[in-house]
Amino acid sequence: MKGSVQRLAGLLAGITAVAAGALPTAAQPKGTPVKIGQIVSITGEGAESGQYMRWGAELAVEQANSAGGIKGRPVQLVLEDDKTTNPGAVAALQRLLEDREIAGVLGPIRSTQIQALLPTVNEAGLPVMIGGSNYGLTHSGSRWVFRTRPHDGFSARVIAKFAVDDLKFQKIAVIHSTDAFGSGGRDLVVQELTKLGRAPVLVQGYNNGEKDFTAVLTAVRQSGADGLITYMTFSTDVGIMAKQIKQLGIKAAWLGSPSITAIDGRKLAGDALYGTYGVTDFHADASPKSREFAAAYRAKHGSTPDLYAASSYDAMLVLAEAMRRAPDLRPDSIRTAILGIQNFWGAEYVYNFDDNGDGLDHYHIVRNENDAIKLFKTIRVPRS
DSSP states (O other), X not given: OHHHHHHHHHHHHHHHHHHTTOOOXXXXXXXXXXXXXXXXXXXXXXXXXXXXXXXXXXXXXXXXXXXXXXXXXXXEEEEEEOTXXXXXXXXXXXXXXXXXXXXXXXXXXXXXXXXXXXXXXXXHTOOEEEOOOOGGGGSSSOSSEEESSOOHHHHXXXXXXXXXXXXXXXXXXXXXXXXXXXXXXXXXXXXXXXHTTOOOSEEEEEOTTOSOOHHHHHHHHHHTOSEEEEEOSOHHHHHHHHHHHHHHTOOOEEEEOXXXXXXXXXXXXGGGGTTXXXXXXXXXXXXXXXXXXXXXXXXXXXXXXXXXXXHHHHHHHHHHHHHHHSSSOOHHHHHHXXXXXXXXXXXXXXXXXXXXXXXXOEEEEEEEETXXXXXXXXXXXXXX
């Protein structure tokens, strides 16, 4: 009788543990670590966004190791500072390549840096996950870059259609950074606007790190634009320009590329960004996986993640998944496994890789309501 009671007590305890979520964990990984490099801004203008990218990647590594690692081995993240510059990014990649145990790399999020990296990436023949959204990065013949954000060919179509059909912009000014991201976005969105019969009344560039947007904004005011579309690389530049727009009393409605939603720019801008619209690849309420990632991130860091954290989390998530699927960790095997990933949900959205190395084809349209980024709708863009 006593034994029966003990067995029953044990059974009930097991049921209680399962109900509470205390399921058995995977075997602890052991052996030589699988090293993944991360090129990230630790210093320079992008240091705050770089911190969020580190946090996103580190969370994915922790989860991978809790799930048994990669082929039973622990995952180790190796950081290199790109100093928020193109030469710094190239030097960071070269330092990582000196370590022959590096199996893959999480690259920068800024297109201008990735453009500078491409010759070295192609020569090295090592998988590099990228966050830059310039269309040409995955359409230049490289076999080794794989994008975990949707490209600007998609954002331009979504921005143009939303500006014309939903926001009813009549006179449109396009402001853009003059680097690879901004110039590429400019060309694509002007093309899409022209197709819709809304050729911009002003197209104006500026240099990254600009502190005084008076000349640019004076041109916007003189153009008579009622709608402003921006492709701005640094979210800190967004914050600075937003404050100056408010100071100058410019009333044009604003629809921006993803940097308009980023935390560091919003901190700088304060209420100057309230009421603006943006397109972004990540929103915490976009899918069950997005909510799961956001909850884990909040539990660890006490804040809601933005696109910087989500893109690097997904880069690590996708790379780890490919490494699990690959028969070995040779670069060609990993490459083939990445391109084979279909209907795989990440924090940003659902991944379906094509032969160019592009995994995503969506954008979320959002609105800044008193610093809360509210999801308006999600648009999947047909791949041509």
